[in-house]
Amino acid sequence: MLSIDSVEKGVVIDHIKAGTAMRIYQYLNLDALDCSVAIIKNAKSVKLGKKDIIKIEDRIDLDLNVLGYMDPDATVNIIEDGRITSKLKLSLPDKLINVIRCKNPRCITSVEQEIIQMFKLWDREKKSYRCVYCEQENN
């Protein structure tokens, strides 16, 4: 069994869908952190069968919108003195700003790069967003 030290003070992102932790790591820019960050892939899970976990050895502010978009079923545990002091529930955000890019070559954002990339939640069940400029669906 792989052993990774428990976090004394920091954040644990748990119940991540197996195989997506690296993408979350990149989207949250965790590579820019100075503190220890552990990515555990394919850990055993009663609920999911297997799951990914990210442990961050520092109390940082996470962009919950990005995390909610990446995996709304993940849970965020805030750790103080080795104990979970709060659990944050995620959900799909209503709006995404500069998280994903519009792929429509006819969209104004394809030629004017400085425009903020903005998407609105279109269908919660399908996890589908539409670009606010051209309304193209992003899947």
Next chain:
Amino acid sequence: MRHVIEPTDMSVDEIDQLIAIAEDIERGPNDYANRCEGRILASLFYEPSTRTRLSFESAMISLGGSVIGFSSADTSSAAKGESVADTIRAISCYADICAIRHSKEGAALVAAAYSRIPVINAGDGGHEHPTQTYTDLLTIHSVKKSLCGLTVGLCGDLKFGRTVHSLIKALSLYRDNEFVLVSPDELQVPEYITGILKDRGCLFERTSDLESCISRLDILYMTRVQRERFFNEADYVRLKDSYILNMSKLAKAKDSLAVLHPLPRVNEIAVEVDNDPRAKYFSQVQYGKYIRMALIMKLLEDRNGGGAC
């Protein structure tokens, strides 16, 4: 400050008001000849247009205002690589209101975000063209005296036609309208549009046969079926004549039918139909000017807190 980027930027009540004003303009255009005196419309057309650009310009001139602008990207700073945001910032210093057409979808929304004057979307690529929708609604209202209880046929390319999508969205807000969607299988209306019809409780049917349904229609909105939209040439050849309106098909229609088309047409309405009293697509062009006059006045009045424009 108000902008009109998509048709729903005006509520149903506001659209009804625009229609009422446009019909009043039709009755007495001289009463409106000085309503925008001293005001300037910037006509920012990054791509070619005949009717839309000239109708905006004619509308402003008929209201006593003036027009500045450009009619292609080549004759603006866009040719030097200037962004829409920077262009509209500059234009806001010269004009009181602007109409923008751009080949890229969402360009008008970007302009609105940086503008200090009202922005009207005069077409952004294949996306939205709200003043065409208001024109269509005014034409229908002028002919039928109502926007309710109509059986509306939409024929041709229902998949890619932005005017069709906008018109369905707008007309489905009015009660008791029924839609007959006439197109080849390849060019059916997208699911999200039929989803809107279902959500609003509107009756609709899909068919590929115009002749079988034309006798029931109060409105027939024609669009062009383009060769390049088909997956193979054989299908195009087999179907292309089905979607050309001629006197033979029109013989089966009601005397009260109104035939509309956003124009330009190519061959989807035979020239022989032009002289039939049911052909309303050239009147539609005239209504396009009146509704733009009404819209320019409304946006300038709103900017002045409801006072005269």
